[in-house]
Amino acid sequence: MRFHCESLTIPTSAPIQIIDVTERVRDLLKANPIRNGHLILASSHTTAFVALNERETMLQQDMLDFLARVAPPGAGYRHDRDPVDGRPNAHSHLIGLFMNASEIIPVADGELMLGGWQSVFFIELDGPREARKLRIQIAGED
Incomplete structure (x- = not known):
């Protein structure tokens, strides 16, 4: 079994943002000799995440609205009184x-084994940020 590790740098421009990284991940996979195995995506952050979901404009807006309602900013959270990085x-x-x-996606014949409606999203919850990191490990056989 072979392993390959890389990172994607992702700038973000909004407080909460859903960024489709599917094609960038596919491009990394195509440039790699590993053809069968799995691909692991892992966010290096405690306020940015990875998700597999449907890419559809209205659904993505629903997702953004939902996330903003789950825990609205400025609601008197203890952590915001003295945040370690100055960000409430x-x-x-x-x-x-x-x-x-993180997410794990099977790889077969050099292709991501995603469902017909699935895309890979990097989800920013504390933006904007100049450079977020998405770690990628590809493991398998040629």
Whole structure:
């Protein structure tokens, strides 16, 4: 079994943002000799996550609206009184309790084995940020 590790740098431009990274992940996979195995995506952050879901404009807006309602900013959270990085972002951490920091996608014949409606999303909950990191590990055989 072979392993390959890489990172994607993702700038974000909004407080809560859903970014489709499917094609970037596919491009990394195509440039790799591993043809069969699995691909692991892992966010390096406590306020940014990875999800597999449907890419449809109205649904994505529904997702953004839902996330903003789950834990609205400025609701008197204790963490916001003295945040370690100067960002009052307790709401971002709380929303993150319902999200995944990583996803595993099977790979067969050099292709991501996603469902017909699935896309890979990087979800920012505490933006904007200049450079978020999405770690990618590909494991398998040529």
